Structure formats: structure tokens, C-alpha cells
Amino acid sequence: MMAKQYDVVIIGAGSVGTPTAYFLAKEGKKVLCIDQYSSSGQGQNKAAIGGVRATHSDPAKITICKKSLEIFSAWKETAGTDIGWKPGGYCFPIYTEKDEKTMRDMLPIQKKFGLNIDWIDANGIAKAVPGINMKGLRGGTLSPDDGQVSPLMASESFTREARKLGAEFRYREPVKKLGMKDGSVASVETDRGTYTAETFVNAAGANATAICEMAGFSMPVIPDSHEAGITSPVKPFLPPLVVDIRPGSDVMTKNFYFGQVESGQIIFCYTPLQPILGTDRRETSEFMPILARRLVSLIPRLKNLTIRRLWRGLYPMTPDGVPIIGKAPGVDNMFLGIGMCGQGFMMGPGVGYNLASHIAKGKPAMDQEIYELLSPKRDMGRGKAERLA
Ligand SMILES: Cc1cc2nc3c(=O)[nH]c(=O)nc-3n(C[C@H](O)[C@H](O)[C@H](O)COP(=O)(O)OP(=O)(O)OC[C@H]3O[C@@H](n4cnc5c(N)ncnc54)[C@H](O)[C@@H]3O)c2cc1C
Structure with a gap:
């Protein structure tokens, strides 16, 4: 069978792959996006709780996420589709002196990059997060330009818009092999076909290392597990996504974060104290009693909510x-x-936008020096993982 020829083949139709397909198709490229699942966004994309913020401390993440926010917040006008965009910002309520210093120390760099974020006092935080426990609350940061989006609605919409521009998507096709020729990738092989292209994009998420190995090199992408949940909907009362960066007094939880989505449900997630390495995606409920206690102690009025799904x-x-x-x-x-x-x-959208520019025009849309901070060739040994959502 003759291999089908494309300009770009993307492996992975997830948080990164779908906007990358859209922006490459916009650049006039003939694009194929392949995924092992039955539709877009079914990998880790649909596990995300949909928090979107540019208020990081790393210049590259700030720049990429500023672009993402621009894309997400204008998407309804761009594509005419609702992706559940909810402005309302991120709020980090702070209870300890050490955490106050950490948050305040980040403000100068965040301001330098033009981010709308400030330290506000305890009463200001109580206004932003109605019902919050005031005991020991020192204040916190609020960044009103950040927000929330539905990951599944977004990946579906990027897919639809990419298709309108001529991109093709093939599902239920795990990539099994890369055909190599003279040190370059020549083709992608699945059980159902062989696809050739000038350029290939690895957007395979938690499986990215395996794809790199098919091309003869290694990259350290190490999956670890996180659990999340969602309640029944209630009347809108919580504009920002809230991040409690304190470690729990329990043995299990580090920070946790939650928000109310556009349709009223409270969606929540936590960072385990000890990373749970591996690819096991079977949900457990062991974190629920601990997290429920933490949620209710932070905002007592949440005690009446019913959890619908983990x-x-x-x-x-x-x-x-x-x-x-x-x-x-x-x-x-x-x-x-x-x-x-x-x-x-x-x-995802900021990465897709810059990758499309890098592929189509030979350079990223963002400042090259900042882009280099993300380079596969950098020394990854140093630095501490920024693990807040
Ligand atoms: C509980 C939880 C909450 C989170 N909350 C947030 C949040 O609020 N905000 C946020 O920004 N992030 C959040 N994240 C993180 C976010 O989900 C991931 O960082 C993101 O989805 C990764 O995007 P990706 O495109 O790299 O991977 P994915 O979205 O998983 O896409 C990769 C795709 O590649 C496909 N693939 C892999 N190997 C192959 C192969 N061999 N052949 C064909 N297809 C293949 C997969 O099927 C998958 O669809 C959260 C994650 C979890 C677990």
C-alpha cells in the first residue's frame, strides 16, 4: 500500500497536539494528527481540571501561558464555539509567613512580564473567595486575568477548526514504529497504515519517551499519578480557582486546588506528598476523606456538596x-x-502556536531567548519542579 504523504504528522491528539494541528493547518500545512484513542483529548487532557494561568515564576511558562490565555479567552469569537471559558482568576490564600514570602518574591518577575497580579489583604481574599476560613489568613495573591476552560470542549473545538482548515485526524491507531532514514524520521507506522511527512511532532504526553526511543534518542518524561473529582452543580459563588499551597497535616497531600466551573460544579485535585510514579490510571477513593476535610476546613460551606465522580x-x-x-x-x-x-x-495553545511558527517559519513566535529555556538540549538536572497547577 502507498504511504500517504503529509507536510506534518503529529503523534498525539491531546492538550498539545490538537492546538498544534490547528495552528499548523492555519499556516497552510497539510497535517495529520494520529491518536491511539477513539477521539481527541482522551489522554491526560480530559484528566485536567481546566485551570489556566499565566502567573508562573518561569519566564518561558509565563510567555507561553499568556499566549494560551489570549487564545482561550477569545476562542468564542475566533471559532464561534463555547469552550467553557470562565474568567475569575487564580487566588492563592496564604496562612504562613514562609508562604507569604514565596508569593511576594514572585511578584516582581510576574509584574515585569505584565501580569495582572497583586498581593491583597485578608479581607480582599474573603471577598474573592466567599466563606473562606479567616483564622490565620494573612492575605494572598489574586490574578483576575487567569481563568478556567473545559479541556474536552477545547480539544474538540481545536480539532473541528483544524479539520475545517484541511487537517486530518486518525483515531484508534497507536503508533508502533517510526521509519528512520539517514538520521531523520521518514514515516509513522500503525497497524492500519504508514504515513510519511517532511516533519513529525511528538505530542504523545505521558508516552512521549517511548516515541523518542522509536527515533533513537531518549527524553526524561516520567509520568506520575494525580487524582481529581467533581461535585454536583451549585449556584455560582466562586469566581477564582483557589490554590492552597500548604502541605496537609495528613501523610498524603501536598497542595490542593479547586474551582467552580462555568456549569456550577466544584472541581478539585491535589498533589500527593510523595509522587505516585507510574501509569496506573485506575482511580481510588483513598484521598477523598483527607481532601474533603481539607476543602471543608478551608471553606466550611462546601460541606453540603455531593461528590459525583473521581x-x-x-x-x-x-x-x-x-x-x-x-x-x-x-x-x-x-x-x-x-x-x-x-x-x-x-x-497547549501557546505551545502549539509557537511550534507551528517554528516549523512553518523556522523560528518561534515568542522571543527566541525565552523559547530556548524550554529547549530539549538544556540541562534538566538542576531546578526544582514547579508542581502547582
Ligand atoms: C488530575 C489532573 C489535573 C490536572 N489539572 C490541570 C489543570 O488544571 N491545568 C493544566 O494546565 N493542566 C492540568 N493537568 C495536566 C494536564 O492534564 C497535562 O499536562 C496535559 O494534558 C498533557 O498534555 P499532552 O498533550 O502532553 O498529553 P495528552 O493530552 O495526554 O495527549 C497525548 C496524546 O498522545 C496520545 N498517544 C500517546 N502515545 C501514542 C501512540 N504511541 N500512538 C498514538 N497516540 C499516542 C495519547 O493517546 C494522548 O491522547 C492535570 C492533570 C491531572 C492528572
Whole structure:
């Protein structure tokens, strides 16, 4: 059978792959996006709780997420589709002196990058987060331009818009092999076909290392498990997504974060104290009693909510907690959009936009020097993973 020829083949139709397909198709490229699941966004994308913020401390993450916010917040006008965009910002309520210093120390760099974020006093936080426990509350940060989006609605909409521009999507096709020729990728092979292209993008999320290995090199993307849940809907009362960065007094939870989605449900997630390494996505309920106590102690009025569903997903982690974006080392026609850690949904559109520019125009849309901070060739040994969502 003759291999089908494309300009770009993307492996993975998730948080990164779907916006990348859209922006590449917009650049006039003939695109194929392949996924092992039956539709877009069914990998880690649908595990995300949909928090989107530019208020990081890393210049590259700030720049990428500013672009993502621009894309998400204008998407209804761009595509005419609701993706559940809810402005309302992120709020980090702070209860300890040490955490206050951490948050205040980040403000100068965040301001330098033009982010709308400030330290506000306890009464200001109580206004933003009605019903919050005031005992020991020192104040906190609020960044009103951040927000929330539905990950499944977003990946579906990126897919639909990419298709309108001529991109093709093939589902239920796990990529089994890369055909290599003279040190470049020549083709992608699945059980149902062989697809050739000039350029290939690895956007395979938690499975990214395996795809790199098919091309003869290695990248350290190490999945770890996180669990999340959602309640029944209630009347809207909580504009921001709230992040409690205190470790729990329990043995299990580090920070936790939650917000009320556009349709009224409270959606929540936590970071385990000890990373749960591996790819096991079977959900447990062991964190529920602990997290429920933490949620209710932070906002007592949440005690009447009913939890409807729990799930488990993976953070595709890197050793330094920073994504890996750019040209693959030693394989000229392969680009990487991998290692998104706990922030891949919010980074997806910004990564896709810059990768499309890098592929189509030879350079990213963002400042090259900042883009290089994400380079696959950087030293990933140093630095501490930024594991807040
Ligand atoms: C509980 C939880 C909450 C989270 N909350 C947030 C949040 O609020 N905000 C945020 O920004 N991030 C959040 N994240 C992180 C976010 O979900 C991930 O960082 C992001 O989805 C990773 O995007 P990706 O495109 O790299 O991977 P994915 O979205 O998983 O896409 C990769 C795709 O590649 C496909 N694939 C892999 N291997 C192959 C193969 N061999 N052949 C074919 N297809 C293949 C997969 O099927 C998958 O669809 C959360 C994660 C979890 C688990």
C-alpha cells in the first residue's frame, strides 16, 4: 500500500497536539494528527481540571501561558464555539509567613512580564473567595486575568477548526514504529497504515519517551499519578480557582486546588506528598476523606456538596518541572511538545502556536531567548519542579 504523504504528522491528539494541528493547518500545512484513542483529548487532557494561568515564576511558562490565555479567552469569537471559558482568576490564600514570602518574591518577575497580579489583604481574599476560613489568613495573591476552560470542549473545538482548515485526524491507531532514514524520521507506522511527512511532532504526553526511543534518542518524561473529582452543580459563588499551597497535616497531600466551573460544579485535585510514579490510571477513593476535610476546613460551606465522580490521570513530569519544546536533538525533522507536567492544558495553545511558527517559519513566535529555556538540549538536572497547577 502507498504511504500517504503529509507536510506534518503529529503523534498525539491531546492538550498539545490538537492546538498544534490547528495552528499548523492555519499556516497552510497539510497535517495529520494520529491518536491511539477513539477521539481527541482522551489522554491526560480530559484528566485536567481546566485551570489556566499565566502567573508562573518561569519566564518561558509565563510567555507561553499568556499566549494560551489570549487564545482561550477569545476562542468564542475566533471559532464561534463555547469552550467553557470562565474568567475569575487564580487566588492563592496564604496562612504562613514562609508562604507569604514565596508569593511576594514572585511578584516582581510576574509584574515585569505584565501580569495582572497583586498581593491583597485578608479581607480582599474573603471577598474573592466567599466563606473562606479567616483564622490565620494573612492575605494572598489574586490574578483576575487567569481563568478556567473545559479541556474536552477545547480539544474538540481545536480539532473541528483544524479539520475545517484541511487537517486530518486518525483515531484508534497507536503508533508502533517510526521509519528512520539517514538520521531523520521518514514515516509513522500503525497497524492500519504508514504515513510519511517532511516533519513529525511528538505530542504523545505521558508516552512521549517511548516515541523518542522509536527515533533513537531518549527524553526524561516520567509520568506520575494525580487524582481529581467533581461535585454536583451549585449556584455560582466562586469566581477564582483557589490554590492552597500548604502541605496537609495528613501523610498524603501536598497542595490542593479547586474551582467552580462555568456549569456550577466544584472541581478539585491535589498533589500527593510523595509522587505516585507510574501509569496506573485506575482511580481510588483513598484521598477523598483527607481532601474533603481539607476543602471543608478551608471553606466550611462546601460541606453540603455531593461528590459525583473521581478520576485519576498522569502528569508527564520532567526532572526540572519545565516542558520540553523544540527540535529533537540529533533528529532534524522531529519536533517535541512534551513533558508538560501539571500544566499542559494551560500551555497547549501557546505551545502549539509557537511550534507551528517554528516549523512553518523556522523560528518561534515568542522571543527566541525565552523559547530556548524550554529547549530539549538544556540541562534538566538542576531546578526544582514547579508542581502547582
Ligand atoms: C488530575 C489532573 C489535573 C490536572 N489539572 C490541570 C489543570 O488544571 N491545568 C493544566 O494546565 N493542566 C492540568 N493537568 C495536566 C494536564 O492534564 C497535562 O499536562 C496535559 O494534558 C498533557 O498534555 P499532552 O498533550 O502532553 O498529553 P495528552 O493530552 O495526554 O495527549 C497525548 C496524546 O498522545 C496520545 N498517544 C500517546 N502515545 C501514542 C501512540 N504511541 N500512538 C498514538 N497516540 C499516542 C495519547 O493517546 C494522548 O491522547 C492535570 C492533570 C491531572 C492528572
